[in-house]
Amino acid sequence: MAFELKIENKVALITFDDGKVNAVGFSLIDALNNALDEAEQNADAVVMYGGADKFCGGFDLSVMKAEDKTEQVKLVQAGADLIIRLYSYPKPLVVAAEGHSIALGAIFLMAADLRIGKDGDTKYGLTETAIGMVLPAFGMELAKSRLAPTSLTEALLFSRVYQGKDAVKVGYLDAAVPQEQVLATAMGYAEKLKMLPAKAFAESKLQLRKETLSKMRG
Structure with missing residues (x-):
């Protein structure tokens, strides 16, 4: 997994790219949390970028399809904690999703403040029912919101x-642009959003989302 945090002009760009579908396992969750810690201290806005042609295909199936149920529960809980953190993150959070955003990938989109995706043959959606799963409560409440x-x-x-x-119409994205414009568009929005007064933004976000966050945690 190639992972990078770059901060310029008070905008943090978090790039993660495993060369495949960016499956979410323990190591990626840890790396994202560490990057969010640093960005919270040193940046005024954050962009999450899954690399060229991709964003996130969901949880790591090597864990989710294994026999160790304890590890599965731990991974889902770690994912839930990360999503709740993103949805309540005190800085403006923008996602640049050039590629498929399925299952947990779609939940990442819903947890961000602003979502820029590809206007083309890229899939965004929650596929849990189709594969015989029930969407966890943290994802269900976020989707309803x-x-x-x-x-x-x-x-x-x-x-x-x-x-x-x-x-865009259903609410997974806020804008769909040509692939070559996805990251630049997301960075442009982050440059504008970083100008918002930090304290007012953070407190307003929590007030706006406190009911949903309570249900996600419950």
């Missing part, structure tokens, strides 16, 4: 995946 109410049935129960402008 961030997705369009009229799309919840097809998104959550039918496991529909969306592309481009449709992903």
Whole structure:
């Protein structure tokens, strides 16, 4: 897994790229938490970028399909804690998602403040029902808060995946642009958002999201 944190002009760019689908395991969660710690101290806005052609395909299947149920529970809990942290993060958080964002990848999108994706053949969605799983409570509550109410049935129960402008309409993305513009667009928004008064932004975010956060933690 190639992982990098770069801070310039008070904007932190967190890049993670395993050359495949950016499966989320313990090591990536630890790296993201460490990067978020540093960004919280030294940056005024954060961009998360999954590298060219990808964003995140979900939890690491080598753990989730193994026989060790204890490790599975630990990984899901660590993922839930990270999502809750992202959703309540005190600095503006922007995601640049050039590629597929499925399952936990889609939850990452919903946890961010602003989401820039690809206008093309890239899939964004929650596929848990389709693979015989029930979306964990932290993901369900987040989806109810961030997705369009009229799309919840097809998104959550039918496991529909969306592309481009449709992903914007349902609420996985805020903008869909050509792939070569995804990262630059996200960085441009971060440059603007970093100008917001930090204390007011952090407190307003918690006030806006406190009910959903309570349900996610419960």
